[in-house]
Amino acid sequence: MIKTTNLSKHFQNETAIDYRDLVFEDGKSYMLLGASGCGKSTLLNMIAGILSPETGSIEIGGEEMTSRSQKEKDKFRINKIGYIFQDFKLIPEMTVIDNINILKLEKVDTSAADEVLESLGILDKKNKKVKHLSGGEKQRVAIARAIVKKPDIILADEPTGNLNFAIGEAVIKQLIEISKGKTLIAVTHDERLGKYFDCTIDMNEVTGGRRDV
Amino acid sequence: MFKFAIxxxxxxxxxxxxxxxSIVISASVALLAYNISEQVDDGFKSTAEYYDIIIGPAGSSTQLAMNTMFFTDKPLGTISYExxxxxxxxMRINAAVPxxxxxxxxxxxxxxxxxFFLENKTLAEGEMFGEKFECVLGSAVAKKYGLSLGDELITSHGLAEGGHAHESNPLRVxxxxxxxxxxYDNVIFTAVETVWATHDHGGEEEHAEEEHVHDETCDHEHEEHGEICAIxxxxxxxxxxxxxxxxxxxxSKLLVINPSEVLREVLENVDMSSKIVxxxxxxxxxxxxxxxxVITLLNMYDSKKxxxxxRLIGIGMSKINLLYILQNGIIGLISTILAFATSRLCLILMGEFVASMGIVLNSARVYPLELAIMALIFTISVIPTVVCTLNMSRKDGLSD
Structure with a gap:
């Protein structure tokens, strides 16, 4: 379970976002909806330990995360969280498999790579350079890298943001399928995809938008 | 990690x-410049240290020293063998060599x-000259002209090519x-008696038959028996x-010099040049x-993304640091080795060119400071990596 309490985050443009307390239960999928700038991605980044909140706390599996060192947060992220970025965060000059094997730098077991690529329908692209793939294929590689380590939590920041609706819908279906039994939190603008998730959270209501500091 | 780095x-x-x-070019220039300046300096000093005094006919001290020590320039003239x-x-003299x-x-x-003149030199093959018209070759001469033991050389009068040929008195290797x-590698050595015999006009028919013209470099001027250029x-x-x-x-007919002093003076005269070097x-x-x-830093800035x-996918800064130190270390090591190899290759190529001027560059000669320069090159190809990654580790992954 992920529990956030009294979270707030300040930004360099002298604005801040205050979050209502949230709870994400284990094994459920959540869709975060909301206008740009309402704090959806910031929440994901704070849960992932990439950003630190100014106030409040985040508990994951009963453990308080915000007070941990950056090194501990990085270690937790590499082992327990699969993060899918909107812009994929792949090395375009490297092959699909090398982009997955980058996790080996932290001794992550990537032996399930073929199986995951197969389930996503891109095993035949395994040795292709990422720069030669389509947007949908790149997104699948990003998903494969996120789930190959069998994380407990999957965070997806606008996983369909760069894809048309048909491909985006297919990607979301696959993401839901392979995330079964795990906690999935996905940020998206597209309400039509809400039917695939267990819960939909309107982030405009959670934060009330940005305020000046 | 090594596999991923590659x-x-x-x-x-x-x-x-x-x-x-870029690194190889800049580093090899530094190595080459230092090596050449040191070798020229060392060569001058070691050659000049062997004899205390050189005696020759009155004239230029520098010319006498350079002619007898490095076989450059032409002799000043002749003095009596007496x-x-x-x-x-x-009794005060250990050795006097004509x-x-x-x-x-x-x-x-x-x-x-x-x-005795070749006392501190070693023969690669054959024996030292003894009889008239026997000669010993410097290694570069033998190599350049493909000469071997037993070969006969038709020498010519004067120090430049195209002089009158001494066909009746060939030298035997x-x-x-x-x-x-x-x-010494560029010179042919023979007994002083051979030179006298070669220029004994009574014994050289061709001298009687034709009038030969000396080139400008020939200054030994038909040495009489008992005439030499220096002692x-x-x-x-x-x-x-x-x-x-x-x-x-x-x-007053003689010029007496201490070769070390003269060469030191020469070096002091060109002191400003060597300081500039x-x-x-x-x-x-x-x-x-x-x-x-700058190259390393630019490389690192290119790698920021x-x-x-x-970092965003969770790889720790320590691993990222190690990865980039390893990568830049490999680049630094390869560059340092190639820079060293390039500087040696340049020494070999330049060595052949400057050998004719009496300066011999040894491509195998490595000075301790050269090793220090190489260590420095390797270090500066790695240090900026550490600085850069440390700087990045202070920011969150989203800042870059």
């Missing part, structure tokens, strides 16, 4: 090759002397010196050295440090 470098091979070339006999009879020069073989100078990486002297003690130098120096070396080195640091990506 893969990561392979995808940027063009950029990495350009980086390596001086040699006189010096040998002197030196004469005036003929050549395809441009390689022929020195008339005694086996009896020995070849081991490579010395000095000016190289080793005294028994410093007191004896002073006394002998003063005595013979009083003779050293200043240039330092400037080159500082520029290299700057260039290599990649580093940020790795």
């Amino acid at each position: 893969k990561n470098m392979a995808i940027k091979k063009v950029k990495i090759v350009l980086i390596v070339i 001086y040699v006999e006189e010096l040998r009879a002197d 030196f004469t020069m005036g003929d050549s073989y395809n441009g390689a100078k022929i020195v008339g002397t005694e086996p 009896v020995g070849i010196l081991k490579q010395t990486n000095t000016s 190289l002297v080793k005294t028994k003690s410093f007191n004896h050295y002073n006394a002998v130098k003063t005595e013979y120096g009083a003779d 050293y200043i240039l070396c330092v400037i080159i080195l500082i520029m290299n440090i700057f260039i290599i640091s 990649e580093i940020s990506l790795m």
Whole structure:
């Protein structure tokens, strides 16, 4: 379970976002909806330990995360969280498999790579350079890298943001399928995809938008 | 990690090759400049240390020293061989070695002397010259003209090619010196008696038949029996050295020099030039440090996006640090090795070119400071990596 309490985050443009307390239960999928700038991605980044909140706390599996060192947060992220970025965060000059094997730098077991690529329908692209793939294929590689380590939590920041609706819908279906039994939190603008998730959270209501500091 | 580092470098091979070339060019220039200046300096000093005194006909001290030590320039003229006999009879003298020069073989100078002149040199094959018309070749001469033991050389009058040929008195090769990486490699040595016999006009029919024209470099001027160009002297003690130098120096027909002093003066006269060379070396080195640091930093800034990506997916800064230190270390190591190899290759190529001027560059010679320069090049190809990654680790992954 992920529990956030009294979270707030300040930004360099002298604005801040205050979050209502949230709870994400284990094994459920959540869709975060909301206008740009309402704090959806910031929440994901704070849960992932990439950003630190100014106030409040985040508990994951009963453990308080915000007070941990950056090194501990990085270690937790590499082992327990699969993060899918909107812009994929792949090395375009490297092959699909090398982009997955980058996790080996932290001794992550990537032996399930073929199986995951197969389930996503891109095993035949395994040795292709990422720069030669389509947007949908790149997104699948990003998903494969996120789930190959069998994380407990999957965070997806606008996983369909760069894809048309048909491909985006297919990607979301696959993401839901392979995330079964795990906690999935996905940020998206597209309400039509809400039917695939267990819960939909309107982030405009959670934060009330940005305020000046 | 090593495997990933190699893969990561392979995808940027063009950029990495350009980086390596930039480092190799700048680093090899620094190594080459320092090595050459040191070798020229060392060569001058070691050659000049062997004899205390050189006696020749009145004239230029520098010309006498350069002619007898490095076989460059032309002799000042001649003096009587009687001086040699006189010096040998002197109890204060350890050795008095005659030196004469005036003929050549395809441009390689022929020195008339005694086996003692080559006392500290080793024969690669054959034996030392003994009889008239026997000769010993410097290693470079033997190699250049494909000469071996038993071959006969038709020498020519004068120090440049195209002089009158001494066809009736060929020199027979009896020995070849081991490579010395000095000016000795470029010279042919024979007995002083051979030079006299070659120029004994009564014995040379062709001299009677035709009028030959000396080239401008030939200054030994038809040596008579008993005429030599210089005497190289080793005294028994410093007191004896002073006394002998003063005595013979009083003779107005003679020039008496201490070769070390003269060469030191030559070096001092060109001191400003050598200082400029050293200043240039330092400037080159500082520029290299700057260039290599900038190249490495630019390389790191190019990798910022990649580093940020790795951080976002959870790879720790310590691993990222190690990865980039390893990558830049490999680049630094390859560049350092190639820079060293390039500087040696340049030394070999330049060595062949400058050998004819009496300067011999040994490509195998490595100075401790060169190793320090190489260590510095390697270090500065790695240090900016650490600085850069440490700087990045202070920011969150989203900042980059």
